[in-house]
Structures are given as C-alpha cells and as structure tokens.
Amino acid sequence: MAMKHGRGVAAVNYPTGMNLGGDPTQALVHSTPTGNFMVTLSSVDLGQGMKQIMAQICAETIGVPTERVIVDTADTDTGPHCMGTFASRGTHRAGNAVIAAAKEARQVMLEVAAEELEVNASDLDTDGAGNIHVRGAPQRSISIFDTALAAHFKRGRSISGRGMFLIPRSYPDTETGAMKPSTCYAHACTVAEVEVDDETGEVNVLTVKNVFEIGRALNPKMVEQQLVGGSWMGISHALYETTEPYYPSREHGGRDFNEYLMPGPGDLAETEVIVLERPAADGPYGAKGPGEMCANPQIPAIANAIFDAVGVRVDTLPITPERILRALKAKAAQESAEAVAH
Amino acid sequence: MELRKTYFADERKDDLKEIGQPRLRSDALGHVTGTTTFFADRNLPGLLHLKMVRSPHHHARIRSIDLSEAEKHPGVVRILTAADVPHNVYTILILIQVGPEDETVLATDKVRWKGEAVVAILADSERAAQEAAAKVKVDYEVLPAVLSIEEALAPGAPIVNEYHGQNYYRYDSGECRKVRYGDVEAGFAGADHILEQTYGSGPIEHAPTETTGCIVVPEGSGRFTCYTNTQAMFFTLDNASIILQMDGAKLHMVGGTVGGGFGGKVDVTVEPIAILGAKLTGRPVSFIYSREEEMQISSPRAAEKLVIKDGVMKDGRIVARYVKAYIDAGAYSRHSPYGAQKSAAHFPGPYTVPNVWVDSYCVYTNRTPSSAMRGFGVTIGDFALEVQMDKLARLVGMDPLEFRFVNAYRDGDMKAHRQPTEGAALIECMQEASRAARWPVAEKYLAMSSARREG
Amino acid sequence: MGLALKTYPTLTAAGEALAAQATARYIGGGTLVVRDANEGDLRFDTYVSASDPELSAIAVTDGQATIGAGVTMAGIVREPALGFLAPAAKAVGGPAIRNMATVGGNLFAPTPYGDFTVALVALDASLDIEGAAVPVTDFLTGRETIYARALVRAVSFRLPAEGSFRFAKVSRIRPKGLSIVTIAAVVEERSGAITSARIAYGCMADRPIRAPAVERALIGKARTKDGIAAALAVATEGTSPPTDAIASAWYRSEVLPVHLGRLLLSP
Amino acid sequence: MTKVPVQFVLNGEEKAEFVESGATLLRALREKIGDTSVKAGCQQGTCGSCAVVVDGELRLSCLTLAERCGGCSIETTGGLAHGEVLHPLQRAFNEGFATQCGFCTPGMIMAAKALLDRNPQPSREDVVEAISGNICRCTGYEPIIQAILAAARANSLSAA
Structure with missing residues (x-):
C-alpha cells in the first residue's frame, strides 16, 4: 500500500445578494423610554447570528453599546418586509436597512439632546458608552437614558427611524445576457493537502488553508464560525455528500445521518482561516456576504490535490473512494496496455 | 482565524466601536441552556398531526383514490386531497413573476416524482396518522420516467411536466439563459490549446439538524398563527395566501429561530397545507418532516452537468471560454430557473476572458424537485471551473496558482455579463494563500494588485 | 392504536407473551425496534421486554465466556476479562448507542449494522435459544425465518488464545460510521505457521458470514505478505456483498482483500 | 391508549406523570414535562440531538421508552445551570x-x-x-x- 500526498489550489468569487437584485429588506428602529433601542425586522436567523449582527450594526450607527439594542425579528405582524435569508443577502440587505433606520433614529435622538443641552444637533456626538456630548466639550453632555426620557415625556418626540434597502432589479438581455447580477463579490483562495490510499481510494484531507476576502468582519468571532463551518462543509461536499450515491439511479439514497455521509469529528482537516477586508462600496460598514462562498473553494482544491497525489481526475461529485479506485484501475489498465503496445 | 489587516488598509477605517468587535452572541445563552424556542418547542392542547401519503412511483397517472378505510380509522379527524386546496397549482417564484405555476400542493391526476404528496392525513396522534395513511388506496398507472438530464433532453422523451410543455424551462431568451461576449469561435481559432471537459455532481442535502416543519394555530380572531422555520417569512406568507386564496391579513407567520437552513427551508412545502388543515378542522396542526422526509423528500441541491471548453495561449491567457450548464431541477421549478440563471451570470468565474459563451439550462426530470442550497447556482460551477483551471495550467506547463494570477480579474475589467469589475480581491487572496501555504509564486505575481493593472 | 410495553420477570415468560401475540416484538436496548416504531412500522403494536437479571450477566470461567443477551456494548467494553472484544463493541454506534444496544439485539441488526456479531462469528459462538445451543452461523442463516422471533438468552464462546483475535471495521466516517466491510479473525500460530484460522466478514453478504476458503488457504502458512497471498486471492469467494448508501458491491469486493491483508499482517 | 404512571427524578426534581405505554422518553420529556431542551432531530438514533444522561449514562431519549426509566435519575441540558450560574x-x-x-x-x-x-x-x-x-x-x-x-x-x- 502507498499513501500518496498531494496538494491543490482553487480560487473563487461569490456574489452578495439575490441574483439580479430586486430583493428588498426593510427595518424599523425605535427607542424605549429608558434609551434602549429596538430593531424590528422580519429577517430570519438560521443560526448564522443575524440577530447579533443586526444589534451590532444598529449600536454602531446610533452610537450605543450593543447591549442596549434588542432585535425583534421574523414576526410578520410586527416586522417590516424582508425577502428572506438566502443568497448571502442577510447581512448585506438587512444591515443596510438597519443602518438607514438607525441613522434616522440617531438624528431624532441628537435633536432631542440638542434641545436639552441648548445647542445645535450638528455639534453633538455620541461616545459609544451611552452619552451624547458637544463635540470638543465632553463635559457638556447628556445620557441617552435622559435623552430618551425627555423625548418621550417632555418633548413628545419619537426617537425612531425607518430603513429600506433595495437594489433595483436587473433584467438580462435576451441575446447577450448583459445584466447586473450583483453589486459586490466576496473572494477566496484555498490550498488543500491530501493523502490518498492508492489501494482503496480513501482520502484524508490533512490541511486546508483558506483565505477569504469578505469586505468587513463585522464580528470576527462570528465570521470565524461561518468560515470554519463552511470549510468543513466544502470538504464534505467534495468527498462525501449526496442524497443519491448512484445518481441518476434513485436507489440507495440515505435516509438518516448514518447513511447520509458527512465527515465526523474524527475526520477533521487541520483548518486555517485568514480573512482580508476590502470594504464593499455598498456594504453595511463594507461587509459582503461570506456565508455561502466559504464552502466552495475546498471542493476543487481537494479535487486538484487528489490529482496531484495519484494522477487521476474524478470530475463527478462526490469524489468517493470508489470513483478514485475505478479511475486508478482504469489508469493502470491503460498504462499496461500502452506498455504492451510498445 | 487571523485578520490580515495589511491588505486594503487604505480603503478601510478601523476606528469603529461595535463593528469589528468579537461580542458574544446574544442567542448563545439560550442555546447552551436549552431555552431557545424553536418552532416545535410548544405544546398545544388538541394538536393534530399531519402525515403525507406520498407517491411510490417516479411517474404515474392517478386512476383513483379510495379514502373509505382511512377515513374510518380511529383518531383520524380529516383527510385532505387536491380538491380541498383552493389554488392547488402553484410555483414559489410567481412572487417575482417567474412562472408558470407548475406544481401541485396535492397531486391531482398525476405524480411526477417518487415522494410527491398525494393525500394529507390529519389525526390525533402521529401513530393514528401513520396507520390511516397505510389504509389510503391509490390506484396508479405507472408511466415511463425520465431520470437523467440526458434522457430528459433526448428527442421523444416523455414530458415530465405538462405545465412547461418540454423538459426544460423556457426563458425569455429561449431554451436557456444565454451570455454572449466577444467572439468565442474566433477565440478558439486563435488559441494555442483547446480543452473541453465534462463535469457532474449528484444531488446534495442540506441536512439541518432540525427538520422542516411548522405548527399552525387557528386564532379566535379568525386568523392563523403559523410557527415556522422558513428562511423567508413573506415568501411563505404570500405563497400561502395564493395557495389558500386567503387574504394575507388572516396570516401571521412567526419564526426566525431556525435549526440550520443552508437554503433548504426556502421552499413553501409545509405551511399552506398545515394552515388549510387548521382552517378545516379548527384545531392546531403540526406538520414536521421526519428525518427520512428531510433526507429524501425535501429539495436537495440540484445535480448538475457542465461542459467547459476553453481556448488558452502558451503564456497562460485564456482567450475563449464556452460553458454549457445543465441543472437537474427534478419534476418542478421551485427555485431552479433562478439558480440556472444565477449560474449563467457566474461564468466565466473570477477571471477576465475576452470571449465567452454561456448556455445555462434548467432541465426537468422525474426526480425530487431540487432547489436552493448554500452556493446556489455557483458551487458546482466553481468545482468545474477550478478543476478546469488546474487542467489548463498543466496543459500549458504552468504552476496552477501562477496560472490563476495571469487570468484573475481586476477592477475595471469588463465581465462577460457586461458589468465592469469593482472591489476585486482575488489576487490578494491568492497572494496570501501563497504565503500561508508556502506555495511560492514569481515575484511579479506578488506585486500585482486587484485595484490596478501594471504598467 | 398506540403502542404498549409489557414487561415480564423472566425471558421464558416474555417468550410466551411473544408467541401469543403476533403483533408483539421483543425490546432489548430499543435501538432497532423503537426506531422502527418511530418511523411508522405498523407490523407491531406491543413491546415485550424481560427484566431477568441473568440477561445482563457476564461469566468468564475456565476459558469459556458466557454473555447475557441483554449485556450492552458498553458493558462489554467495561469487562476486563473481555478486553480483546472491546474494539468490536466500540465499533457499534456512538457512546449513547453503546449504552443501550445489546449483544442480543446486534445479532438481529441487518447489514450494514451488526458489527459485533461479526466478532461472534469469528469466535464460533454458540447461542442459547430456549435452552438449545445454536451455532451463531446457523442462527444467522435462519434469522428471518425459523429464528425470526427467537429469544436469545446468552452467547458463549471459548476465549481465543492471547493475541489471536483481530478485528477491523472499515468505515467512511470516523470515529462512528456504517461499515464498508467489517472483518474479525481468530488466527493461531505456532513456530511461524498458522495452525488455525476463523475469518468472518460483515457487509460482504446480507448478514455476517464465515470465509472458509480463506481459512483453508491460511493453514500452514506464515503470516507474511507472501504467506497470506493465496488466502487473499480467494478473499471474496462465497461473498455476495450488498450495494447500499455507503458503498457498492463492486467496491466492497475490491477492497476486501486489501483490508483483510492489512488486518492479518498487523502486528 | 393505555396510560401508565412513571416517576423519575429530572434534574434533581421528582417528576410523576402519566404517559402512554410505549411512549419514548423524548416525548415524555418534551410533551408531558415540558422540557424542550431535548430536541427531536431524527427519532432514529442517528443525530444525538435528544441525548440525555440516565443514571450517569448517556442515552438517546428518542429510542428509550419512558416507562423503562421509572426510578431513574435523568439529566438534561435544561437543568444544568444553577439559576444564573452556568455549568x-x-x-x-x-x-x-x-x-x-x-x-x-x-x-x-x-x-x-x-x-x-x-x-x-x-x-x-x-x-x-x-x-x-x-x-x-x-x-x-x-x-x-x-x-x-x-x-x-x-x-x-x-x-x-
């Protein structure tokens, strides 16, 4: 037996948001009487952390700590319209809507504070810790708590804002395909190292080194969650997953987590994740959508690494031990036929 | 994870207070204490369980449905057939004017895939529903089935879906979404090498740990509250409104806490029929996919077939790229016409190629309808493109990473779909990968920038 | 109708209840039968169980082991006298499944499950079924017919000579996954030559089987690459591997000799 | 459907409930006792989302009959924290x-x-x-x- 080593590379990009646009998301932001802020949406958190990220975006925009923001989402009675969570659009579309709503709310908040401090709103700034002060004169300040109380009970103002984000829909030209599919793209490059058992076709992914460019890491730990989990799914797609192992035959499809194959905790590749940030012109604080892109480059990188290791190409996913072994046997048969011919 | 701040530092201000901070997730406390409320985490008195009777055939005509024994089964409260569904033929993307309506909520005269919903049983317990389902007698006349892209497109193939009239989706551009840029034949004629390869994939399941489902509660107000794990609240509300011919004001969707989606929960397959059940019985209804249904009935990522033909010069420049992409939609559209179109927009990948020809087909087969999944329209295309890139590099005798630098797109480059490139960063990702993986490339590639071309 | 559980103090009483009711099924650890019920298997509506403490007893005396059918995989792993069998018990499921799944249940587990039973086949185990001693291979042959509703009280076997038992489960997923092929072997050697060999396969048929051609080809040979070559050449004789979600029959046949060779040559 | 009484200790608290004979522990915990920290991910024993600790041993509640847990001590993640103090x-x-x-x-x-x-x-x-x-x-x-x-x-x- 021989374990053969190989490595491969792949580079990809990925569009943020629904293909061809036309996918709106709206947001509402308002303050409570004591200066907490509610973000109201109908966007869905699939587990990627949409609620937390929207809170951080709102907090940054208004100028308060994230703990002061509560996100209420995915109730169609209360939340304004969102197209949905898919197409790497959640952070980008909802984030922009939240920024717009938060900016409007911040403006009202500063106007109320200005009345209380008897200055111009344009001279005020927030310190990010819960206070509003005159720019250049931090001692002339009012807390956001007091500002909210004043707005509600004294000034009769609603510290609130409406936000809306829509990229107009593009219609492809029927003959040329000229179109505007997306406004920003995330990027990645992955190098994978594998070892391949040339007697059984089994593959061990030893390392994956992923570089992702995602615009802006709004919360680096949550970005890491997505990218590490996505990298695992990419490996899984490359080598394991299908509902129909003998496609197009419909026989023997997996019915459970034993039959539907995904790498287990004992199959993990040593995974490195490096993030670059080139802010997107229209992204919320520059962010692009990394959630889908991060699971793509591992697949071809592994395919290429397998070729590098054993000299056979499997151009059909998943690249199972069986497909590799068949390719190895075909190659051996061809080589021995050629040897005879010479 | 490492943030490499040296790249694009001049395009970024790193002075933000909340953005960029690794704050703990507000929802994680609920997760670790088991107190996060998922849609199924509610007990309702009088809850009915919905169980679907599904087609055992890939393609068959329904001669008759006999419910007489099932209806008498103890615990059965109501049985729904196509006749109960006000607007039984629907398609999800009708909301963005992508028709025609081509799928039945419950089968009428035909089934087009093995697993298709035919009859819905509503019973007091899951067991009673299962038992009654076993007593439903459906008389099928089995029809020839089309199971692969090749079979579907072969002359004289049986028609999978009569609402389309042919086994592919007809775009305004014809039988496929097209991209035409430059002169691909001239490109091939002038190329030093030409390489044509075919790639494929099988269907892939999202496999979230929480299966697709909903619980519907009829409210005293005449409204219906639907606790759901949909990925798109208003997709679900609006489609339910159309299917049930019910004013959207009567519908209240509550969700937003989902046990994994990955694109698998953007179809609208459980809510309308459960709402209908709640309406017709006046009782709360739960319709939750079993694990087997999640694996084999819920839409997978489509199987795909891609043919890529490239013309490449000895110095590594790709001068022409021709792509034919086929998406196996299964029996119904769901999101596949969109996915095939997204695929067309993605080629030729993150590279600047002067001559490009793309045909992207959405093909119907007698298979489980496929739909969106993480990387929709792109993942399998990227696999094919990037393996092809590796083959091309070896064909011209170049290092595979250096070969990509030669072709990488930069700001201002015109893409095949005729948008100028903005915000590119492929080159920098590859530069960093070269460093991190100790994969050396020539100095000239390390000096490149996405923001401008040399010289 | 709903399901019901009926518990009896002895296996004999449980057996009588089972015989009296066609829609009853015996429940051991529950990992097979409760799953069936959850998935809507309507062929039964009653679980029958026995609380007989004898079922969870392990006795190892005079080189003979007797394991109650209700002993769990975790119970095997914990038993010092059965240390050689721990790899086979650990091949079953994850930790939770091993705390539930029993030796008796594993005998009934359909391919590609039933890895522990492969070890029992290599050990030439005997089953106590209603007082009769039934060779495990005979039981497996009649598993869906004459023994379909048999209640196994215990399994017993001679302890293999020190170092003679070998076990390998080949899976796509680590550390817990379904089997591509499972191999158990009891190979005894003297003066550099194999004196006896019992080889069993899982997933090379619809139930665990012996590999008599391999066993014959090993006798008298050295446990070296050349010595086992003749045995590997007949590795697939008598097999009819299934095609399932994990692997095709073709693949199982192709890699069986490779894995058998590796197992036999491992130190 | 026959209902049977079951008594066990859940996260240190005595519980007594009538459950359907043959009901799984998963159902009993979620639907009778209201401990929804135990999740139904497959009900096949293949995902572990329903795992609980019974008398110190990890079990899958979807494959365990509630009735067989009489007298046992059951731990779930829902009972792991002491007030606001996390495990x-x-x-x-x-x-x-x-x-x-x-x-x-x-x-x-x-x-x-x-x-x-x-x-x-x-x-x-x-x-x-x-x-x-x-x-x-x-x-x-x-x-x-x-x-x-x-x-x-x-x-x-x-x-x-």
Whole structure:
C-alpha cells in the first residue's frame, strides 16, 4: 500500500445578494423610554447570528453599546418586509436597512439632546458608552437614558427611524445576457493537502488553508464560525455528500445521518482561516456576504490535490473512494496496455 | 482565524466601536441552556398531526383514490386531497413573476416524482396518522420516467411536466439563459490549446439538524398563527395566501429561530397545507418532516452537468471560454430557473476572458424537485471551473496558482455579463494563500494588485 | 392504536407473551425496534421486554465466556476479562448507542449494522435459544425465518488464545460510521505457521458470514505478505456483498482483500 | 391508549406523570414535562440531538421508552445551570462560540457531560469519541471539541 500526498489550489468569487437584485429588506428602529433601542425586522436567523449582527450594526450607527439594542425579528405582524435569508443577502440587505433606520433614529435622538443641552444637533456626538456630548466639550453632555426620557415625556418626540434597502432589479438581455447580477463579490483562495490510499481510494484531507476576502468582519468571532463551518462543509461536499450515491439511479439514497455521509469529528482537516477586508462600496460598514462562498473553494482544491497525489481526475461529485479506485484501475489498465503496445 | 489587516488598509477605517468587535452572541445563552424556542418547542392542547401519503412511483397517472378505510380509522379527524386546496397549482417564484405555476400542493391526476404528496392525513396522534395513511388506496398507472438530464433532453422523451410543455424551462431568451461576449469561435481559432471537459455532481442535502416543519394555530380572531422555520417569512406568507386564496391579513407567520437552513427551508412545502388543515378542522396542526422526509423528500441541491471548453495561449491567457450548464431541477421549478440563471451570470468565474459563451439550462426530470442550497447556482460551477483551471495550467506547463494570477480579474475589467469589475480581491487572496501555504509564486505575481493593472 | 410495553420477570415468560401475540416484538436496548416504531412500522403494536437479571450477566470461567443477551456494548467494553472484544463493541454506534444496544439485539441488526456479531462469528459462538445451543452461523442463516422471533438468552464462546483475535471495521466516517466491510479473525500460530484460522466478514453478504476458503488457504502458512497471498486471492469467494448508501458491491469486493491483508499482517 | 404512571427524578426534581405505554422518553420529556431542551432531530438514533444522561449514562431519549426509566435519575441540558450560574460546559460553549443554530447544542452538551463526569481530563481523542454520535451541521465540530477541552481545563482549575 502507498499513501500518496498531494496538494491543490482553487480560487473563487461569490456574489452578495439575490441574483439580479430586486430583493428588498426593510427595518424599523425605535427607542424605549429608558434609551434602549429596538430593531424590528422580519429577517430570519438560521443560526448564522443575524440577530447579533443586526444589534451590532444598529449600536454602531446610533452610537450605543450593543447591549442596549434588542432585535425583534421574523414576526410578520410586527416586522417590516424582508425577502428572506438566502443568497448571502442577510447581512448585506438587512444591515443596510438597519443602518438607514438607525441613522434616522440617531438624528431624532441628537435633536432631542440638542434641545436639552441648548445647542445645535450638528455639534453633538455620541461616545459609544451611552452619552451624547458637544463635540470638543465632553463635559457638556447628556445620557441617552435622559435623552430618551425627555423625548418621550417632555418633548413628545419619537426617537425612531425607518430603513429600506433595495437594489433595483436587473433584467438580462435576451441575446447577450448583459445584466447586473450583483453589486459586490466576496473572494477566496484555498490550498488543500491530501493523502490518498492508492489501494482503496480513501482520502484524508490533512490541511486546508483558506483565505477569504469578505469586505468587513463585522464580528470576527462570528465570521470565524461561518468560515470554519463552511470549510468543513466544502470538504464534505467534495468527498462525501449526496442524497443519491448512484445518481441518476434513485436507489440507495440515505435516509438518516448514518447513511447520509458527512465527515465526523474524527475526520477533521487541520483548518486555517485568514480573512482580508476590502470594504464593499455598498456594504453595511463594507461587509459582503461570506456565508455561502466559504464552502466552495475546498471542493476543487481537494479535487486538484487528489490529482496531484495519484494522477487521476474524478470530475463527478462526490469524489468517493470508489470513483478514485475505478479511475486508478482504469489508469493502470491503460498504462499496461500502452506498455504492451510498445 | 487571523485578520490580515495589511491588505486594503487604505480603503478601510478601523476606528469603529461595535463593528469589528468579537461580542458574544446574544442567542448563545439560550442555546447552551436549552431555552431557545424553536418552532416545535410548544405544546398545544388538541394538536393534530399531519402525515403525507406520498407517491411510490417516479411517474404515474392517478386512476383513483379510495379514502373509505382511512377515513374510518380511529383518531383520524380529516383527510385532505387536491380538491380541498383552493389554488392547488402553484410555483414559489410567481412572487417575482417567474412562472408558470407548475406544481401541485396535492397531486391531482398525476405524480411526477417518487415522494410527491398525494393525500394529507390529519389525526390525533402521529401513530393514528401513520396507520390511516397505510389504509389510503391509490390506484396508479405507472408511466415511463425520465431520470437523467440526458434522457430528459433526448428527442421523444416523455414530458415530465405538462405545465412547461418540454423538459426544460423556457426563458425569455429561449431554451436557456444565454451570455454572449466577444467572439468565442474566433477565440478558439486563435488559441494555442483547446480543452473541453465534462463535469457532474449528484444531488446534495442540506441536512439541518432540525427538520422542516411548522405548527399552525387557528386564532379566535379568525386568523392563523403559523410557527415556522422558513428562511423567508413573506415568501411563505404570500405563497400561502395564493395557495389558500386567503387574504394575507388572516396570516401571521412567526419564526426566525431556525435549526440550520443552508437554503433548504426556502421552499413553501409545509405551511399552506398545515394552515388549510387548521382552517378545516379548527384545531392546531403540526406538520414536521421526519428525518427520512428531510433526507429524501425535501429539495436537495440540484445535480448538475457542465461542459467547459476553453481556448488558452502558451503564456497562460485564456482567450475563449464556452460553458454549457445543465441543472437537474427534478419534476418542478421551485427555485431552479433562478439558480440556472444565477449560474449563467457566474461564468466565466473570477477571471477576465475576452470571449465567452454561456448556455445555462434548467432541465426537468422525474426526480425530487431540487432547489436552493448554500452556493446556489455557483458551487458546482466553481468545482468545474477550478478543476478546469488546474487542467489548463498543466496543459500549458504552468504552476496552477501562477496560472490563476495571469487570468484573475481586476477592477475595471469588463465581465462577460457586461458589468465592469469593482472591489476585486482575488489576487490578494491568492497572494496570501501563497504565503500561508508556502506555495511560492514569481515575484511579479506578488506585486500585482486587484485595484490596478501594471504598467 | 398506540403502542404498549409489557414487561415480564423472566425471558421464558416474555417468550410466551411473544408467541401469543403476533403483533408483539421483543425490546432489548430499543435501538432497532423503537426506531422502527418511530418511523411508522405498523407490523407491531406491543413491546415485550424481560427484566431477568441473568440477561445482563457476564461469566468468564475456565476459558469459556458466557454473555447475557441483554449485556450492552458498553458493558462489554467495561469487562476486563473481555478486553480483546472491546474494539468490536466500540465499533457499534456512538457512546449513547453503546449504552443501550445489546449483544442480543446486534445479532438481529441487518447489514450494514451488526458489527459485533461479526466478532461472534469469528469466535464460533454458540447461542442459547430456549435452552438449545445454536451455532451463531446457523442462527444467522435462519434469522428471518425459523429464528425470526427467537429469544436469545446468552452467547458463549471459548476465549481465543492471547493475541489471536483481530478485528477491523472499515468505515467512511470516523470515529462512528456504517461499515464498508467489517472483518474479525481468530488466527493461531505456532513456530511461524498458522495452525488455525476463523475469518468472518460483515457487509460482504446480507448478514455476517464465515470465509472458509480463506481459512483453508491460511493453514500452514506464515503470516507474511507472501504467506497470506493465496488466502487473499480467494478473499471474496462465497461473498455476495450488498450495494447500499455507503458503498457498492463492486467496491466492497475490491477492497476486501486489501483490508483483510492489512488486518492479518498487523502486528 | 393505555396510560401508565412513571416517576423519575429530572434534574434533581421528582417528576410523576402519566404517559402512554410505549411512549419514548423524548416525548415524555418534551410533551408531558415540558422540557424542550431535548430536541427531536431524527427519532432514529442517528443525530444525538435528544441525548440525555440516565443514571450517569448517556442515552438517546428518542429510542428509550419512558416507562423503562421509572426510578431513574435523568439529566438534561435544561437543568444544568444553577439559576444564573452556568455549568462549565455551558460557559465554554457560550464563550467559545461553539453554537451556531443551537439545535444540536443541548445534546452535544449532554454527551460532553457524560464524558467529563467519568473522565475529567479527557484527551482530544476522548472528546472526539464522546461526541461521535452527535451531528452538528453548522460548526465543523472543531469549536465544540475546543469548548469541551476548555471546560475540562476550567474544571481542573476550580478543583485545584
């Protein structure tokens, strides 16, 4: 037996948001009487952390700590319209809507504070810790708590804002395909190292080194969650997953987590994740959508690494031990036929 | 994870207070204490369980449905057939004017895939529903089935879906979404090498740990509250409104806490029929996919077939790229016409190629309808493109990473779909990968920038 | 109708209840039968169980082991006298499944499950079924017919000579996954030559089987690459591997000799 | 449907309920007792989302009959915290960003607890083995493995 080593590379990009646009998301932001802020949406958190990220975006925009923001989402009675969570659009579309709503709310908040401090709103700034002060004169300040109380009970103002984000829909030209599919793209490059058992076709992914460019890491730990989990799914797609192992035959499809194959905790590749940030012109604080892109480059990188290791190409996913072994046997048969011919 | 701040530092201000901070997730406390409320985490008195009777055939005509024994089964409260569904033929993307309506909520005269919903049983317990389902007698006349892209497109193939009239989706551009840029034949004629390869994939399941489902509660107000794990609240509300011919004001969707989606929960397959059940019985209804249904009935990522033909010069420049992409939609559209179109927009990948020809087909087969999944329209295309890139590099005798630098797109480059490139960063990702993986490339590639071309 | 559980103090009483009711099924650890019920298997509506403490007893005396059918995989792993069998018990499921799944249940587990039973086949185990001693291979042959509703009280076997038992489960997923092929072997050697060999396969048929051609080809040979070559050449004789979600029959046949060779040559 | 009385201790509290004979522990906990920290991910025994600890042993509640748990002591993630004081595993999962969608988390934490209760200083390999019956689709497992190792370290520090 021989374990053969190989490595491969792949580079990809990925569009943020629904293909061809036309996918709106709206947001509402308002303050409570004591200066907490509610973000109201109908966007869905699939587990990627949409609620937390929207809170951080709102907090940054208004100028308060994230703990002061509560996100209420995915109730169609209360939340304004969102197209949905898919197409790497959640952070980008909802984030922009939240920024717009938060900016409007911040403006009202500063106007109320200005009345209380008897200055111009344009001279005020927030310190990010819960206070509003005159720019250049931090001692002339009012807390956001007091500002909210004043707005509600004294000034009769609603510290609130409406936000809306829509990229107009593009219609492809029927003959040329000229179109505007997306406004920003995330990027990645992955190098994978594998070892391949040339007697059984089994593959061990030893390392994956992923570089992702995602615009802006709004919360680096949550970005890491997505990218590490996505990298695992990419490996899984490359080598394991299908509902129909003998496609197009419909026989023997997996019915459970034993039959539907995904790498287990004992199959993990040593995974490195490096993030670059080139802010997107229209992204919320520059962010692009990394959630889908991060699971793509591992697949071809592994395919290429397998070729590098054993000299056979499997151009059909998943690249199972069986497909590799068949390719190895075909190659051996061809080589021995050629040897005879010479 | 490492943030490499040296790249694009001049395009970024790193002075933000909340953005960029690794704050703990507000929802994680609920997760670790088991107190996060998922849609199924509610007990309702009088809850009915919905169980679907599904087609055992890939393609068959329904001669008759006999419910007489099932209806008498103890615990059965109501049985729904196509006749109960006000607007039984629907398609999800009708909301963005992508028709025609081509799928039945419950089968009428035909089934087009093995697993298709035919009859819905509503019973007091899951067991009673299962038992009654076993007593439903459906008389099928089995029809020839089309199971692969090749079979579907072969002359004289049986028609999978009569609402389309042919086994592919007809775009305004014809039988496929097209991209035409430059002169691909001239490109091939002038190329030093030409390489044509075919790639494929099988269907892939999202496999979230929480299966697709909903619980519907009829409210005293005449409204219906639907606790759901949909990925798109208003997709679900609006489609339910159309299917049930019910004013959207009567519908209240509550969700937003989902046990994994990955694109698998953007179809609208459980809510309308459960709402209908709640309406017709006046009782709360739960319709939750079993694990087997999640694996084999819920839409997978489509199987795909891609043919890529490239013309490449000895110095590594790709001068022409021709792509034919086929998406196996299964029996119904769901999101596949969109996915095939997204695929067309993605080629030729993150590279600047002067001559490009793309045909992207959405093909119907007698298979489980496929739909969106993480990387929709792109993942399998990227696999094919990037393996092809590796083959091309070896064909011209170049290092595979250096070969990509030669072709990488930069700001201002015109893409095949005729948008100028903005915000590119492929080159920098590859530069960093070269460093991190100790994969050396020539100095000239390390000096490149996405923001401008040399010289 | 709903399901019901009926518990009896002895296996004999449980057996009588089972015989009296066609829609009853015996429940051991529950990992097979409760799953069936959850998935809507309507062929039964009653679980029958026995609380007989004898079922969870392990006795190892005079080189003979007797394991109650209700002993769990975790119970095997914990038993010092059965240390050689721990790899086979650990091949079953994850930790939770091993705390539930029993030796008796594993005998009934359909391919590609039933890895522990492969070890029992290599050990030439005997089953106590209603007082009769039934060779495990005979039981497996009649598993869906004459023994379909048999209640196994215990399994017993001679302890293999020190170092003679070998076990390998080949899976796509680590550390817990379904089997591509499972191999158990009891190979005894003297003066550099194999004196006896019992080889069993899982997933090379619809139930665990012996590999008599391999066993014959090993006798008298050295446990070296050349010595086992003749045995590997007949590795697939008598097999009819299934095609399932994990692997095709073709693949199982192709890699069986490779894995058998590796197992036999491992130190 | 026959109902039978079942009594057990759940997270230190006596519980007595009538359940359907033949009902799973999963159903009894979720539907009768209202402990929805126990998740129904497959009801086949293949995902581990429903894992609980019964008399110190990890079990799958979807394959365990409630009636057979009479007199047992059952632990679930829903009862792991003491008021606002989190168990070290809960703290480690939270601070280690080891949860995403959160659906597998309670079962994962139970699998980890069963391990640490027997083996307070596990190796990475021990941890991998301990969670091998639990599926996570979001994280790629690494953050979970790291969180369990971190909880073990925190335990040893507090014991020292």
